[in-house]
Amino acid sequence: MRNVIVALDAMGGDFGPKVTVPAAIQALSLFPELKIILTGDRNSIKSCLLFSGYQSNTRLSIEHTKIVVSDSKRPSLALRSSVGSSMEMAINLVSSNLANACVSGGNTGALMALSCFRLKLLPGLERPALVSALPTKLRKKTWMLDLGANVSSDAESLFQFAIMGSALAEQHLRRSARVAILNVGVEEIKGNNLVKRCSEMLSKSKLVNFIGYIEGNQLLYDVADVIVCDGFVGNICLKVCEGTAKLFIDKLKNNVINSSIKGWIAKKLFSELFDELRALNPDRYNGASFLGLRGVVIKSHGKADVSAIVNAIGEAVYEVQEQVSTCIRDRLKAVLLERKK
Amino acid sequence: MRNVIVALDAMGGDFGPKVTVPAAIQALSLFPELKIILTGDRNSIKSCLLFSGYQSNTRLSIEHTKIVVSDSKRPSLALRSSVGSSMEMAINLVSSNLANACVSGGNTGALMALSCFRLKLLPGLERPALVSALPTKLRKKTWMLDLGANVSSDAESLFQFAIMGSALAEQHLRRSARVAILNVGVEEIKGNNLVKRCSEMLSKSKLVNFIGYIEGNQLLYDVADVIVCDGFVGNICLKVCEGTAKLFIDKLKNNVINSSIKGWIAKKLFSELFDELRALNPDRYNGASFLGLRGVVIKSHGKADVSAIVNAIGEAVYEVQEQVSTCIRDRLKAVLLERKK
Structure with a gap:
């Protein structure tokens, strides 16, 4: 090496x-x-x-x-x-x-x-993006960007985020990466001008495996390898995801893991499950890259x-x-x- | 009645x-x-x-x-x-x-x-908003709007969402409602022009109990009674929250509740906790209003x-x-x- x-x-x-x-x-x-x-x-x-x-x-x-x-x-x-x-x-x-x-x-x-x-x-680039890998349902990873390097972006920047995310994910995966735009619906007609314009640009390029829109509830469901959004949306969504995961884990911890006899039984029976749930909290990972x-x-x-x-x-x-x-x-x-x- | x-x-x-x-x-x-x-x-x-x-x-x-x-x-x-x-x-x-x-x-x-x-x-209003109550950590409710009636909004619309959400929440709570804007940080300097402009407008009004910005990870933590955002962000965030909650509940269900003897023990010991976790999934509720x-x-x-x-x-x-x-x-x-x- x-x-x-x-x-x-x-x-x-x-x-x-x-x-x-x-x-x-x-x-x-x-x-x-x-x-x-x-x-x-x-x-x-x-x-x-x-x-x-x-x-x-x-x-x-x-x-x-x-x-x-x-x-x-x-x-x-x-x-x-x-x-x-x-x-x-x-x-x-x-x-x-x-x-x-x-x-x-x-x-x-x-x-x-x-x-x-x-x-x-890098030459030709308008803005950098902050990217991080999210854990997914199937113990795989999805790379999401921008997570807040920019508070507002135009379609060209979003398009460039898709290119950069794609290159990063493909190095990790050693295969073509499925790239999706985060939107309020999966149909072509849905969304604001920013995502529609970016979708048009990605559809035209042969250098990105663009699979279309995904909705917020699909974030951790391994339906895309790269999820593209503007930094305002990305930052808030990542935190919503972390906050919800943390709330569930804390409830489990307080009620199950920390409660003497019940906790002892739970630990014996479900330790693997608890590890799996903890692994689903994006906050557990560290190291976001400026691409x-x-x-x-x-x-x-x-x-x-x-x-x-x-x-x-x-x-x-x-x-x-x-x-x-x-x-x-x-x-x-x-x-x-x-x-x- | x-x-x-x-x-x-x-x-x-x-x-x-x-x-x-x-x-x-x-x-x-x-x-x-x-x-x-x-x-x-x-x-x-x-x-x-x-x-x-x-x-x-x-x-x-x-x-x-x-x-x-x-x-x-x-x-x-x-x-x-x-x-x-x-x-x-x-x-x-x-x-x-x-x-x-x-x-x-x-x-x-x-x-x-x-x-x-x-x-x-209603007179003076620019756009309607879709609002729904989210469950929170302390078994209370937070009203969030707009959840997707509009895919883009200006500061005036966001301001009006805050007024409407405030009136609705106060009818439910019988007290002054804490109104917050969803943002990428809690400091005054953070965010895009839309939230900054709306924050200025809310700060000036004596008719809203504006408490400032909140971040995505605070959504279910009962820090505000009304959370204001544009419909694009709101729709995606609600779905991220639902998707994350569903993933945790499904994992619990598959590993604990449905697994014969283990499941029987878990049900006996932790039924209350499971109910509490299920109640934290916003998807469980129904009935969003057009305000x-x-x-x-x-x-x-x-x-x-x-x-x-x-x-x-x-x-x-x-x-x-x-x-x-x-x-x-x-x-x-x-x-x-x-x-x-």
Whole structure:
């Protein structure tokens, strides 16, 4: 396997080095081809390394900065505070080819703005998109985008999201990916102008396996490999899905798993089922990618724990080794050519 | 209690008189103040009445027509086929004051178009909205609108949805209703222009208890009494919620409830929990209202069974007795006056 260097923003997320450092150590033991550069406060990082009983080796290094991106939700403020920060440092390592990918649990708006500014978008692309894999009924995955990189999109952007999602899913699946647009009905006549226009564009392209519209209740039912929607709809839908799943799991937990004798019986009889239900919560996964950049940037949840951050690093390793960014670039190029014909 | 006459489209929905007729009989026994006019094919209705062992009385009558609205999803086609149909007849009974409310499980687009055309919108209103109550964590209800009466809306429409939803919820709750806008974040800076503009308008009004934005994961968590969004987002979100809930309930059913000995133990120990989980599926409820009309029109699910149609009739009785349409009219009037000041 090809070696991969990941720049991990050690200060990003709600818990900083306390979770990013153990996650880095765990990822190094999982992926022999991986090197990690931790960006952030050297002293904090070192004390976490010491606490984790880490033996220093050449696969892990530290780039020091004391500056951390503000967790303010105001993009302008977050961006102003990003100069010289652990997040900016991690992205700069990618833009200067000293790392292959960046993973950060810091402010999403700042991460997106910095990534676009430093790494630049792929040629012909209007906007990047945030994509993540959802678990489905049949223990498979569906990739959904955009999950909120943009609050409004035009049909051309939606079309480009479909191309990018398709390229990503096909790398994972090793087969043609079924691409659908999320809509209020499956009939051609349904929906707003945005989805209708995008549907027309996708129908015309031979480079996408477009299967039409799907409705919200089909999200986790494995009817499509790629689900395309604008960032406003995608962000809200993913959260509705997570919230509903969490409510069911919490009810089960409180009533069954935690209730002494009943809980003991339930655990014995239904542990497999409970695992299956927990696996259906999209919130359990971690590592959404910004697609459309000249480099790999993975956004980790702010509240991610050690194993969730390991997942995000794993996604980075995968995308570098499978050259996802190059695949997307090539697919976009082919679409541009197809249009000129 | 005030007497209520409901015109029930006996032919609407996937199962026609086979479910609408028994539902009518059950509703009459539940609501002593109720009279029902069944619209549709007299012979089919009569044979279903006979089959149900119904003793004729003055509280149930039939208005005969053989015409049924096409279930084509093309609104134009459905509308063309609606002339003289059981659905049109039911709406006409309301517009000519021979009934107080109409309940139909027929084509949504046709029902909305016919209702707007025959009953007219309340003064000052731009668009009607489809509203339904969602179950929440604490066994309470949250009213969400628009659920798909419109595929795109402007800020003024969204603002009017908030006013209408507020009036409806307050009739139910007998207290001030917390109104929130569904958005991609809770901070003021978040969202697209539509929600930002609507938020500004709601903040200025003293006639709505506007509590700000909520995110998708809070939908079932009882943080607001009224959740406002455009019809495209609302329709998709409701279905995402239903689909996720159904997936969890189906998994439980297949693995626990239906599995012989395990199932028997589970049923004994956790029947209350299973009921609670089933009650959290919004799909279980029935009877979405078109708000903003000069009359009460309730849309029943196409696939609704007898008890679900009884629920829809119950919603119609409630809205007539509580004069929901008048409350909404008065609230809209007050808002217009507030603006002129």
